[in-house]
Amino acid sequence: MAPTRRGPAPRLIFGDLWPFDPAPETADPKLADRYQLFIGGRYVRPRSGQYFDSINPATERRLASIPRAGAADVNAAYAAATAAFRRWSVLPGRERGKYLFRIARLLQDRAREFAVAETLDGGKPIKESRDFDVPMAAAHFFYHAGWADKLEYAAPGRTLRPLGVVGQVIPWNFPLLMLAWKLAPALALGNCVVLKPAETTSITALKFAGILEDAGLPPGVVNLVTGAGETGAWVMGHPAAAKVAFTGSTEVGKAIMRQLAGTDRRMTMELGGKAANIVFDDAPLDQAVEGIVNGIFFNQGHVCCAGSRLLVQEGVAARVIAKLKNRMRMLRVGDPLDKNTDLGAINSAAQLATIRRLVAAGEREGAELWQPEGRLPAQGYFFPPTLLTGVTQSHRVAREEIFGPVLSVLTFRTVDEAIEKANNTAYGLSAGVWTDKGSRILRLSTELKAGVVWANTFNRFDPSSPFGGYKESGFGREGGRQGLLDYAARA
Ligand code: NAD
Numbered sequence: 001m002a003p004t005r006r007g008p009a010p011r012l013i014f015g016d017l018w019p020f021d022p023a024p025e026t027a028d029p030k031l032a033d034r035y036q037l038f039i040g041g042r043y044v045r046p047r048s049g050q051y052f053d054s055i056n057p058a059t060e061r062r063l064a065s066i067p068r069a070g071a072a073d074v075n076a077a078y079a080a081a082t083a084a085f086r087r088w089s090v091l092p093g094r095e096r097g098k099y100l101f102r103i104a105r106l107l108q109d110r111a112r113e114f115a116v117a118e119t120l121d122g123g124k125p126i127k128e129s130r131d132f133d134v135p136m137a138a139a140h141f142f143y144h145a146g147w148a149d150k151l152e153y154a155a156p157g158r159t160l161r162p163l164g165v166v167g168q169v170i171p172w173n174f175p176l177l178m179l180a181w182k183l184a185p186a187l188a189l190g191n192c193v194v195l196k197p198a199e200t201t202s203i204t205a206l207k208f209a210g211i212l213e214d215a216g217l218p219p220g221v222v223n224l225v226t227g228a229g230e231t232g233a234w235v236m237g238h239p240a241a242a243k244v245a246f247t248g249s250t251e252v253g254k255a256i257m258r259q260l261a262g263t264d265r266r267m268t269m270e271l272g273g274k275a276a277n278i279v280f281d282d283a284p285l286d287q288a289v290e291g292i293v294n295g296i297f298f299n300q301g302h303v304c305c306a307g308s309r310l311l312v313q314e315g316v317a318a319r320v321i322a323k324l325k326n327r328m329r330m331l332r333v334g335d336p337l338d339k340n341t342d343l344g345a346i347n348s349a350a351q352l353a354t355i356r357r358l359v360a361a362g363e364r365e366g367a368e369l370w371q372p373e374g375r376l377p378a379q380g381y382f383f384p385p386t387l388l389t390g391v392t393q394s395h396r397v398a399r400e401e402i403f404g405p406v407l408s409v410l411t412f413r414t415v416d417e418a419i420e421k422a423n424n425t426a427y428g429l430s431a432g433v434w435t436d437k438g439s440r441i442l443r444l445s446t447e448l449k450a451g452v453v454w455a456n457t458f459n460r461f462d463p464s465s466p467f468g469g470y471k472e473s474g475f476g477r478e479g480g481r482q483g484l485l486d487y488a489a490r491a
Pocket of ligand 1: 169170171172173174196197198199227228229230231232233234236247248249250252253255256269270271272273303304305401403429468469473474
């Protein structure tokens with residue numbers, strides 16, 4: 001029977017049908033009380049003498065002190081990287097590859113410890129740090145280790161040369177994974193790096209310094225400086241940087257581009273997104289619902305490529321929404337360290353305030369809010385999985401990146417309308433298409449203005465697959481051959 005002729009799915013009531021005993025992950029994250037900067041292969045105190053606290057967003061308790069690097073620290077990091085570049089850049093690729101393989105293996109060896117540290121510091125569920133962040137970070141080092149001695153095949157006819165010292169700034173949503181995306185290709189090509197993690201999630205980057213030491217990486221090849229936006233601006237604006245690579249918000253990306261306008265600095269910008277996840281009436285609806293849930297609730301929706309706009313074809317809209325609500329009733333929100341948890345804590349009080357502000361704006365503009373019943377933990381920054389229906393294209397919740405577990409639902413009638421609505425955004429990072437028709441997938445994958453288009457799946461990543469945006473989602477690619485070439489000098 002055609003799905004369009006069926007009525008809406010019945011409401012399922014789960015109540016306390018499936019009680020879950022607590023299943024906390026207990027591995028020791030081996031946290032220090034106070035971290036230091038990692039410059040020239042040594043742990044150094046910030047010359048500013050200043051530290052700030054990293055907070056566990058699930059408990060609001062302090063985890064560790066993080067150094068606030070000043071301009072003098074950033075200068076020292078660039079000096080160390082510049083000195084290291086002379087030897088690192090001329091090392092045979094197979095030698096550089098050995099270091100990358102070692103880093104990947106050491107990370108795998110300490111995967112549980114890093115997963116717990118990532119979850120404590122960032123609030124993401126342990127099953128995601130354990131099964132996604134840490135293994136994918138290791139996979140990026142393995143992948144680029146493989147390239148290091150085969151660079152002549154990455155660009156046939158060209159001799160790939162490193163650029164020099166690269167400045168890198170990353171966000172808080174995938175701290176260790178974004179570090180791997182940035183470091184691995186830069187090092188494979190023979191560049192040296194000054195990297196700044198986000199201020200709310202610096203711990204795994206600073207723990208990673210220990211892995212670099214254990215791998216015997218020559219001093220100065222990777223330098224880690226911590227701090228907030230001001231430190232980031234020094235890293236991005238430093239005259240010794242041959243290239244800057246930034247992942248973060250479009251707003252800050254634009255500020256960096258203004259800062260560097262008129263210089264010959266190479267740039268990669270991985271910025272925000274507002275992806276459309278498009279469900280046609282011939283789609284396998286139960287699978288699509290799983291893809292919708294994964295697309296928006298993975299990592300509490302703190303995902304640049306999150307499927308935050310659901311475009312559903314009118315004939316199946318009621319049915320999809322009913323199924324979605326049933327599925328959302330089953331999501332477990334709570335302790336990120338519990339292996340049963342689906343949605344952990346929002347990364348910071350500031351991000352929670354942003355989510356609340358945008359959801360309130362959505363309601364004011366006429367969207368209808370739905371959240372499953374259930375109590376949130378009393379302590380910590382939590383927000384329930386949220387559905388906004390009746391959203392139109394002019395609503396803020398259809399245009400602005402919420403970066404939280406909030407799905408805005410719009411409907412469409414024809415393929416042309418779906419394409420037009422999906423492309424009606426300042427962003428262009430990713431999109432999803434759910435349909436039975438291969439020809440339709442091919443058409444949408446060419447007409448949707450997005451760096452990645454997933455078909456009958458969502459949020460699939462692989463180190464060999466380039467990732468990046470169009471329009472205000474940025475430029476340059478990370479991953480794959482394309483990402484590697486972004487770290488090579490122009491022929
Ligand atoms: P953010 O822009 O506020 O901060 C990102 C980083 O930039 C942090 O390390 C921060 O300290 C630093 N920073 C802040 N001001 C700076 C300045 N003036 N100069 C230099 N650095 C500065 O973003 P966020 O809130 O940490 O991260 C969320 C954003 O990141 C979202 O918009 C998300 O879409 C985007 N993101 C994009 C990708 C991608 O691949 N396209 C991946 C992950 C996250």
